[in-house]
Amino acid sequence: MRTKNLQVSISIPDIASLGDDEMPAIAPHRDGRWSNQTKELLEKFGTHKLDLNRGWASTWTEWSCPCCKRHKRQIVRLTSGGVLLCHLELHHDHLGDLMKKLFEEILSHCDNPEIRVQISRAEGALRPLVERFECALICADCNLADGRVKRELRDEIEPHFTFTPSEIADFITVSDNRVHEVDFERARGIWTEQKEGLADRVDFARRMATRIKKGRHHREVAPGKKLQGQPQARDILFRLCEAALPDIHSLHLGASIEARSVARDGVGGTQKPAKRENVKPPTDAEFAMLDAEQSAKSKHWRNAGDIWKCPCCGRTKREICRRSKRGKWTARIHRFEGFDIEDDAEQLWRRRLDGAGDIVISEPKFELICQDCREIVAKQRQRRADLDARALTLENLRELSNPATVNVAHDVNFENVEEMITKNSPLLDAIAEFENHQRRATDAHIKQIRLTEAGCSATEARDLIGYEIAKARDWEIEDGDDHADWLLAEAARLGRS
Structure with missing residues (x-):
């Protein structure tokens, strides 16, 4: 039998030290502060200050918004502080947040690992049936338009309602390099049209959460490891790379590219008020x-x-x-x-x-x-x-x-x-996610305590938590154990802080 000897010789560059002209070869389908287009836009708008976020950096230079159809060159705009804003945001359906709360409430009253796996999997299966749209990357101005309408009509619109990308497109007036104008009456009409359907989806979510809580949709979880598919060429090549570069994971290449691409100049910058004369200080x-x-x-x-x-x-x-x-x-x-x-x-x-x-x-x-x-x-x-x-x-x-x-x-x-x-609305989403992370870590810690009080050793308790995570996420058992270790470590770290 013939064999081919594959020898791998790899040289990994230091991402942080690469010149701007070298970055496109490393990240050909991304954008960043290093791209020619970004530099041209800074020159066009007469500023050196740049606020470019991860969403912008994760897309190519020719990306266009699915809502307003504007190209990146038409989306950028100057803030009042003279910062060029290059922001794309993940727009998600807040019905998904409602689902999460419903199922977190169920999980908080359940200690049985098998039932908890059932609950977690059911949430993932139901989410596409409840949400009105998939999470989508849109420009910051379209995301802002959704928020402006919900603030203006806060006494009318349900808090877990979110306008879909196509609905946003229907109530905005678009101009290049400017915030959208919003037709609040048209937005009110869309909400009125969708109100009944939203109530029906919420009712469906609550009914299903109740049924799952009562164990009416039990589905036996497959024991052991999940079935492995046919090996992919990329997986084989990566294993060869790992053999040649044992420390490749410690290089954090993805994070290095992201750090090299984003910019946060003048975050929160604005025009400053005029300074007033000093008054007499205290003696x-x-x-x-x-x-x-x-x-x-x-x-x-x-x-x-x-x-x-x-x-x-x-x-x-x-x-x-x-x-x-x-x-x-x-x-x-x-x-x-x-x-x-x-x-x-x-x-x-x-x-x-x-x-x-x-x-x-x-x-x-x-x-x-x-x-x-x-x-x-x-x-x-x-x-x-x-x-x-x-x-x-x-x-x-x-x-x-x-x-x-x-x-x-x-x-x-x-x-x-x-x-x-x-x-700064993305910061509010980050705060909510952090609070959810705290709850997940605390829940894992409390579960470990309950299991040890019931007679399990600390290792056995960790294994049960890891098993539940692995089965709920369709992971290997070892991956679930690693995630359980991390969650328990996070509970300890955040408890100290």
Whole structure:
């Protein structure tokens, strides 16, 4: 029998150090800050600031939006801060979120691994029957139009309703390099036409969730490993590559290409308010009295220390003091919850198995900020309760508060605040996904505790959790065990944070 000796000789380039002209050979079907088209657009719009997200980078330069039909060159636009915005967003049906909540509720009351597998598989099978459309990549302006309509008609439209890409196309007026104009009356008409059908789908989802909870759709899960298909050439070649480069997984090539492609210049940038003249600061005696008063009653003031400066506006404790209407000096420090963004390739891969999007949150991050920066968030919530102010980042508050004036409250343009919140809508999706991730990790930890209390060893409990994951996802048992280990480690990490 004849054999062919295949010798593999591979040289993997350092993605981060590649020149822009070399990137198209590495990522021929992608776009990024390195592409000629991106550079031409920056020159055309007269800016060097670029905000290009993962959705944009994951598509080729000739991509066009399925809603508005615009090409990338027609989609880009300048923000008020002079940043060229290159954003594509994943548009999904919020009926899927409703499905997830229904089945998470069922799972939370079930400890039987076999039944939990049935529930998880049933959710995946039912999702295409409940959702009105498949998840689609669309331009940021079309995604924004959907959000604008639902905010404008929030008292009429059900919260789990989402306009399909074709419906969005029906109520927008499109112009090159501009935000779409929206016909709210046409959008209202579409909602009226679809309202009954939505209620029918929701009723179907609830009925099926109830039936599955009662075990009426039991389907025996195949034991052992899943059937392997015919070997594919790419799989064979990759095994040869692994043999030649044992550390190939540690190179995180996909994450390196993504990092080399995206740009986040001027995120949250906007026009700055005019600076006002300084006022007379507190005297040494006045500040000493205020400092003693706050140190006695505020742990945030004490924890900040004497050399603290607000991470948003850059003012010291003495500079954030301002007089009340009664002439009394006041100053407070508040805790602001932000988030660290995940950049570890392994973490990103596992999180995106459960639908994480462009932004993936690693863990909460808390900062101590002054009363005036915190008041931007508080006032925005009072003005527009329908806009989720959690979308405001520390960087946003920094842009909004500067140039800051000592001993004076910030003068903020709240139209810019609303623009930031709207632009940062993907962050709200990331927060929701992170909260779901926390719940999944916590559920795995609680399940492990219950199983050990029932007499299982920690290893046996992990094996049962891994088996459930593998069967629900149609994975190999070993892959389910690895995912269980990761979830339990995440529960411990997030518990510490």
